Amino acid sequence: MKHRTTLHAGRYLGFYEVNGWEFVSRQNASAVVVLIAVNDAQQLLLVEQFRPALQQSVIELPAGLVGDMDDPNEDILLAAQRELLEETGYFSEELEFLLSCPTSSGLTDEIISFIRARKLQRRGPGGGDASENITVHEIPVTEVDQWLSEHIRAGKPVDPKIYTALYWLEKQTP
Amino acid sequence: MKHRTTLHAGRYLGFYEVNGWEFVSRQNASAVVVLIAVNDAQQLLLVEQFRPALQQSVIELPAGLVGDMDDPNEDILLAAQRELLEETGYFSEELEFLLSCPTSSGLTDEIISFIRARKLQRRGPGGGDASENITVHEIPVTEVDQWLSEHIRAGKPVDPKIYTALYWLEKQTP
Numbered sequence: 124m125k126h127r128t129t130l131h132a133g134r135y136l137g138f139y140e141v142n143g144w145e146f147v148s149r150q151n152a153s154a155v156v157v158l159i160a161v162n163d164a165q166q167l168l169l170v171e172q173f174r175p176a177l178q179q180s181v182i183e184l185p186a187g188l189v190g191d192m193d194d195p196n197e198d199i200l201l202a203a204q205r206e207l208l209e210e211t212g213y214f215s216e217e218l219e220f221l222l223s224c225p226t227s228s229g230l231t232d233e234i235i236s237f238i239r240a241r242k243l244q245r246r247g248p249g250g251g252d253a254s255e256n257i258t259v260h261e262i263p264v265t266e267v268d269q270w271l272s273e274h275i276r277a278g279k280p281v282d283p284k285i286y287t288a289l290y291w292l293e294k295q296t297p
Numbered sequence: 298m299k300h301r302t303t304l305h306a307g308r309y310l311g312f313y314e315v316n317g318w319e320f321v322s323r324q325n326a327s328a329v330v331v332l333i334a335v336n337d338a339q340q341l342l343l344v345e346q347f348r349p350a351l352q353q354s355v356i357e358l359p360a361g362l363v364g365d366m367d368d369p370n371e372d373i374l375l376a377a378q379r380e381l382l383e384e385t386g387y388f389s390e391e392l393e394f395l396l397s398c399p400t401s402s403g404l405t406d407e408i409i410s411f412i413r414a415r416k417l418q419r420r421g422p423g424g425g426d427a428s429e430n431i432t433v434h435e436i437p438v439t440e441v442d443q444w445l446s447e448h449i450r451a452g453k454p455v456d457p458k459i460y461t462a463l464y465w466l467e468k469q470t471p
Contacts, residue, residue, distance in 0.1 A: 230321060
């Protein structure tokens with residue numbers, strides 16, 4: 124990027140300035156995948172994990188970094204398949220790329236890729252890799268909205284992209 | 298925050314580490330408001346502006362920082378009213394807090410507050426303050442989905458929180 128100045132190179136994030144505008148960029152990932160995965164029982168898979176930045180656990184769609192392991196050229200759908208299995212214990216036979224979107228364009232260049240996962244088979248307990256401690260929630264698609272509302276009332280942070288997923292699941296878009 | 302180490306203190310963002318986890322935090326804002334505003338013609342107000350981090354313009358909901366002007370204790374609904382007027386030219390008589398959500402909890406502690414704006418009156422052209430160059434889009438609510446798809450096909454980045462807004466507008470939730 125033209126005129127980009129490095130303010131601090133972290134291990135996972137880089138802190139940059141361009142024309143007086145500050146932002147962070149992931150250093151160790153070529154993409155971020157976010158999974159919209161519904162199992163045969165018509166349950167949406169959600170994950171809950173402690174987020175150090177917020178110092179509390181957050182309810183989110185399953186997600187992970189692409190190319191953060193040994194292979195920087197890891198295929199995005201294979202990465203999505205790996206992350207879904209690691210986090211939720213479900214293997215998906217059919218993954219479809221939906222859309223890439225910026226998450227918070229005022230402070231990061233992060234772009235997430237929404238992936239629709241179908242034909243799910245439970246292969247294990249999930250819970251993430253050795254560095255993660257993830258709780259899996261399997262919530263009937265028709266009850267997710269109310270389930271989220273209950274957790275929000277109880278003070279639990281919820282990622283708004285879950286509602287994006289609900290919108291697309293109803294519309295069968297994008 | 299316990300054990301938080303400052304890696305770099307920027308002017309607008311701080312870059313921190315806690316237990317080996319890196320993240321950024323806004324320095325000059327007590328909150329971020331995101332507006333779900335529909336005018337009397339049943340059009341959803343969207344904004345498009347150049348985002349330096351991405352080096353391209355992004356289609357988003359109107360949004361802005363709370364407490365970044367003279368008053369660090371600025372009321373969140375008054376801030377939302379101000380930002381909506383600045384960015385879109387519409388004054389809202391009726392603002393309602395909906396929900397606060399983390400935007401990208403893996404790399405920032407940023408929390409956005411969704412605000413529903415009703416009873417809109419056009420007061421000016423919008424376009425943002427002196428430092429901004431914002432294009433306003435007024436799209437019939439029932440056509441937003443297709444309008445976004447056309448822009449996505451043309452390569453324009455779209456913030457996924459717009460779909461969150463569409464979901465809530467349809468459901469009349471949260």
